[in-house]
Amino acid sequence: MKNLTTRYLMACAAIGAATGVLLIPAFFVSFAISATVPLAYAAMAGVWFLGPVVALAVLRRPGAAVLTMFLAGIINVATPAGPSAILTNLMVGAALELGFLITLYRVWRPWLFFLTGALFQVYYAISAYAYFNIDDMTTAAQAGFFVLLFGSTTVFIQIGLVIARRLMAAGVGRGVAPVPATR
Amino acid sequence: MSDSIGSLRSYNPVVKVLAPVPAMIVTALSRDPWTPAVFAVIALVMLLVGGGLRGRALLWTIAGPPLLVALLTVSFGVWTDPGLVDHTTALLTLGPFTLWSGALETGLATGLRVVAVMLLALIAGLTTDGTDLVRSMIAHLRMPYRIGYAGFAAMRFVPRFRRDLEIIRLAHRVRGVDGGRGPVATLRRYNGYAVPLLAGAMRHGDRVSLAMEARGFGAFRTRTERRHVPLRLRDAVLALWLLAVCLVPHLLSGVLG
Numbered sequence: 001m002k003n004l005t006t007r008y009l010m011a012c013a014a015i016g017a018a019t020g021v022l023l024i025p026a027f028f029v030s031f032a033i034s035a036t037v038p039l040a041y042a043a044m045a046g047v048w049f050l051g052p053v054v055a056l057a058v059l060r061r062p063g064a065a066v067l068t069m070f071l072a073g074i075i076n077v078a079t080p081a082g083p084s085a086i087l088t089n090l091m092v093g094a095a096l097e098l099g100f101l102i103t104l105y106r107v108w109r110p111w112l113f114f115l116t117g118a119l120f121q122v123y124y125a126i127s128a129y130a131y132f133n134i135d136d137m138t139t140a141a142q143a144g145f146f147v148l149l150f151g152s153t154t155v156f157i158q159i160g161l162v163i164a165r166r167l168m169a170a171g172v173g174r175g176v177a178p179v180p181a182t183r
Numbered sequence: 184m185s186d187s188i189g190s191l192r193s194y195n196p197v198v199k200v201l202a203p204v205p206a207m208i209v210t211a212l213s214r215d216p217w218t219p220a221v222f223a224v225i226a227l228v229m230l231l232v233g234g235g236l237r238g239r240a241l242l243w244t245i246a247g248p249p250l251l252v253a254l255l256t257v258s259f260g261v262w263t264d265p266g267l268v269d270h271t272t273a274l275l276t277l278g279p280f281t282l283w284s285g286a287l288e289t290g291l292a293t294g295l296r297v298v299a300v301m302l303l304a305l306i307a308g309l310t311t312d313g314t315d316l317v318r319s320m321i322a323h324l325r326m327p328y329r330i331g332y333a334g335f336a337a338m339r340f341v342p343r344f345r346r347d348l349e350i351i352r353l354a355h356r357v358r359g360v361d362g363g364r365g366p367v368a369t370l371r372r373y374n375g376y377a378v379p380l381l382a383g384a385m386r387h388g389d390r391v392s393l394a395m396e397a398r399g400f401g402a403f404r405t406r407t408e409r410r411h412v413p414l415r416l417r418d419a420v421l422a423l424w425l426l427a428v429c430l431v432p433h434l435l436s437g438v439l440g
Contacts, residue, residue: 004327004329004330005392006329006392006395006396006400006401007388007389007392007393009329009330009332009333009336009392010333010336010388010389010391010392010395011385011388011389012333013333013334013336013337013340013388014337014340014381014384014385014387014388015381015384015385016333016337017337017338017340017341017344017384018340018344018380018381018384020337020341021341021344031251031297031301054381058385067330067333070330070334071333071334071337072337074313074316074317074334074337074338075313075337075338075341077307077308077311077313077316084200084203084204084207084304084307084308085304086200087200087204163377163378163381166378167378167381167382167385170378170382172381172382172385172386173385
């Protein structure tokens with residue numbers, strides 16, 4: 001609780017609000033295209049990583065991803081996913097946070113973002129297996145599903161890291177991050 | 184705000200969010216078309232009876248689910264591996280592609296599953312106010328109020344974002360950096376909005392945090408609320424009802440063999 005300074009909370013609120021606004025169309029679109037093309041759904045699954053990646057990379061504090069995604073979820077209450085969007089977002093935020101928790105928040109290099117994101121998608125694909133009936137798809141469709149899923153994850157994490165780098169260059173959030181940005 | 188017991192709006196937001204979760208899990212893990220169909224109908228009836236829906240929301244709640252099921256049935260039917268279902272009846276042949284009745288059945292089950300989970304989520308989604316949800320989380324889930332107030336702040340940031348975006352867009356246009364037409368240019372343009380928008384929002388967050396602390400925010404462990412969100416007997420009834428619904432698949436398998 002002591003580490004949750006008001007400034008850190010408001011920084012998370014700012015990123016969370018932006019993420020929430022971005023995810024409102026994402027939730028609508030995901031319902032529409034999971035209805036027509038499950039493969040396209042896999043291609044956009046990475047959007048959910050954008051917010052937590054930016055939050056973690058800029059703020060570099062324990063809990064940044066979870067907090068940001070929770071606040072984004074509150075914004076997403078008005079989507080077809082309803083308040084379960086909070087649960088979805090919390091799951092994504094917590095998943096991305098795990099990799100940094102295991103390394104005790106000492107490593108902030110890009111590879112950890114990509115590795116954690118990829119591991120989460122493995123878990124997600126397994127959990128989505130029954131939901132999307134993946135094992136009844138043709139082999140080509142299955143392969144496409146996984147390629148698109150990992151491709152979109154990598155692309156969106158990369159975009160998040162670029163945005164984070166530019167934000168840090170703009171001098172935002174200086175003093176919130178306890179570790180120097182060079183590490 | 185209606186406070187009658189028949190209105191879903193009068194129930195506790197946290198209960199409405201958490202109580203349907205077991206039913207969602209049961210739905211998501213089911214493979215037959217009956218379980219999700221039952222859940223979808225129950226959720227739809229609850230929404231129509233207690234949702235107090237009007238206008239476009241009402242129209243979409245009634246027309247949306249059947250449309251979505253139909254769409255999902257066909258599209259997932261197309262994606263299904265023909266090797267698994269070619270013992271069933273062939274309904275349609277278009278060149279190399281054959282639509283099997285078994286594939287449609289799988290598609291129907293998947294479609295019903297997605298729609299049922301969506302409708303269960305909408306029980307809370309269409310009848311809950313975001314600020315009440317946060318208040319209830321602070322009061323009933325023992326969430327630290329500092330985090331809750333970050334939630335209020337995030338909600339207040341959204342209209343500000345809209346204004347900021349308009350200003351940034353105008354500034355870019357004045358400087359002639361709109362970069363032409365077409366989807367690629369649009370994407371590049373939005374890419375240019377992301378950083379100034381976020382940087383502005385975070386600077387605004389810094390100022391808001393200073394203003395809040397200057398007014399003594401976070402000085403005490405607890406904080407009283409002007410508006411109180413009640414947790415009543417009816418919420419327990421709703422939670423028990425949504426848990427009881429999870430037994431439907433067992434009953435169904437008993438009836439259908």
